[in-house]
Amino acid sequence: MTTSQAELLPGTQRALAHRLAVAQTDGRAPSMVAAVVREGRTVWHGARGTESIGVRDDKVQYRIGSITKTFTAVLVLRLRDEGVIDLQDRLEKHLPGTKAGEATIAQLLAHTSGLAAESPGPWWERTPGSLRPELDDVLGHAPFRHAVGRRHHYSNPGYSLLGALVEELRGAPWEEVLRQEVLEPLGLERTGRRPHAPHARGWAVHPWADVLLAEPVEDLGRMASAGQLWSTSGDLARFAAFLAHGDERVLSDVGLVEMRRPAAPSEPAELADGVAYGLGLQLRHRAGRFLVGHSGSLPGFLADVTIDVADDVAAVVLANCTSGPSVSEVGAELVRIVAESEPRIPALWRPLGEVAQEVLELVGPWYWGTQAFALRLTERAGLTLEPLSGAGRRTRFEASAGDTWVGLEGYYAGEVLRPVRRSDGRLSHLDLGSFVFTRTPYDEGAPVPGGVDPRGWRGMA
Template sequence: MTSAQHELLPATRRALLHRVAVAQNEGRTPSLVAAVVRDGQRVWDGARTSVEGHAPDENTQYRIGSITKTFTAVLVMRLRDEGLIDLGDPLEKHLPGTGAGEATIADLLAHTGGLAAESTGPWWERTPGTLRPELSDVLGEQPLRHPVGRRFHYSNTGYTLLGALVEELRGAPWADVLRREVLEPLGLTHTSVRPRVPHAAGWAVHPWADVLLPEPAEDYGRMEPAGQLWSTTADLARFASFLLRGDDRVLSESSVREMRTPAAPADAADLGDGATYGLGMQLLHRDGRLLVGHAGSVPGFLAGLVIGVEDDVAAVVLTNCTSGCPVFTVAADLVRIVAEAEPRIPEPWRPLREDADPAVLELVGPWYWGTNGFALRLTADGLLSLEPLSGMGRRTRLRPEGDGTWTGLEGYFAGEPLRVVRREDGTVDHLDLGSFVFTRTPYDDQSAVPGGVDPDGWRGIK
């Protein structure tokens, strides 16, 4: 149920239905289900099917393929947050003897570990996992295809290793850990490693004829952490809200934000121009907005989960065909339709809840890095905001550290320290942000500008 506050307008709902209807028709898929989330609430469900009287709904399971990787990444981030691992640790430190131990855990999460894309042996998605009972059966004698850390190369085997890491440190099967630590706390009651009724059957659609061929639904064994899961639009809608807001029972908001932070530029031939990859999440800019999420594909099924971060709108699209329906694009279109038809209403402006520190108020206002103008503002959340006056240039928010210094939270200045440098009389001389000197006027000759300021000052050309 959605409240009146969250309900979409009739015109928006029709536009959403039209988009999924076109996708099911042109994609020639037996069925397609979709959901839209806004402000953390599921506000729309849609379905199209070629079978009369048997339309799937928000609780019908479909296989979600590589969206499973995002779930596995959540488990790994939990290990990091508990102090059991560091993302910079080489895999060998915790899981020795794989032949790929030089890769760091962050490398594996971001697909920069240099590992092969697929397992050795027959096509793992259409053969039983019993053919690959050990990690050595997945990795083969030469696990690496590229130097570690040098390039993005999407790797299912890398996520098999991450699943094995989870099992090693938790002392339990990956599926059990996932259920206990993620699915149950988030209430994802219709997400499972094996299909449950009601679930869709997977089909291949002939490219040149309107006929179908059933696809096998194999258990992937060691490859489970890369693509095993079955889920529903209702559960994935809830999962999308978690990936935007976090949930302290599973991962904090700061940790899921870290997962959404670019870690590796993706190959345009793989994810598309301008796409990047975070820690278990795909990122791209489209239609002027940042989209994050993941696509999934296994024989018989396609899946897409897309979140418009700034718009607080997410969409899930699931379908039961091997190819032909661009589900990730359709999900991105659903986000765009809602975001453009019903723009997010901003929260009311509110002042600080407590009196501001006079020493901090002394810092706000215009500053100049050389001749580049910036505005430093104190915001209601107690952070400082540095923004270019021209609208273009480096910007960041800064967190107080309690000792008079501040730390950048994003962009070029993320992690960089801001220090207030004062003169002997206590007045502010300049701000030092990661060695960048900001003065009250452009190249202030009364401040300690690196390289000094010409004593003759500003002049015209004669």
């Protein structure tokens, strides 16, 4: 076991090393490497395996499988940021003649296109991409398995189409665009289409005996944008920091937040397990934490990136075996260990700067019918509406045109909050998407829809 760290307590380091050791032993992995990122910095790295495997540090390459899809999604969202595409565009508009043109770009990103999970023909992960030289070969004669947009159905060919879309609109190979627009800006020098020493060898571990079988290493051809990449724990730690904190050179903050937002309806079993899918990112609830990231696998390799955005902790786990350890569970555990052992120190409270009197008048208690809400103004969260008791709709707002505000989340996302004033300029009520909020329950002086009984509040006769 080798480890390096910065700013973690010895007990935390020991717990991380122990979790990795248990996973490597119980999962019977020839080697495993892991990294933990906190507040955008790599604070721990661990590696476990025999010397013959070549595991030494965070520069050893492993195949990362479907984590490649997250990189491809970033490229597509860059095109949207530039105005080259709209996510609601049908694929046919930009990449005609694919047999899958009725699916939108957003549906391809979120795996709701209805396309098949796999490419027809021999197992594409263990055979050369030359067997599928064209998109028609990737899709087959009947590419759809479900109605477009109706359900979440993970599709590898869908991300092959997105890679082809990037190539069509950029006029360059997918891997070249990826290198120029993502890898180089983020400093991911050990990530690419092909391995460069030192790199781990992919193995299958016999299910009933402690012996190994070498797995083939194939170039996936047209399927590359769905799962081709090789990377290291060091590079993926930097990529995780980008997914948590952003980098405007690579992707807008709006695009990054959109990637982390559920974009696909979950199947009943997925709902029970607390998992969903965004735009190129897997989402899950585990032990009260909302985690984003992506897992990956190819014959001989397992990979996972897990990020707890709220606690600002991320983990990377890589192994060189076809099956065995649950790297996604290990990643979630590494995140939990750090978040619980060394809780995040909250940001310093500080008062706001100058605030307009008209805005200050909005804060305080409001009533929607008889339900009490509070409208608060804080430096950290901005303007928020939250119930004072029981269930209720909570929303943050950002200032918009005039003196209006627009909801940012939940039920009121995109809805307009409009303060309404009387003829003398005094604040009368709030109009939120047609709902009237008053200073007292059913204020008879406000235009409550349906009116207010003139007999007022009274007891039972």
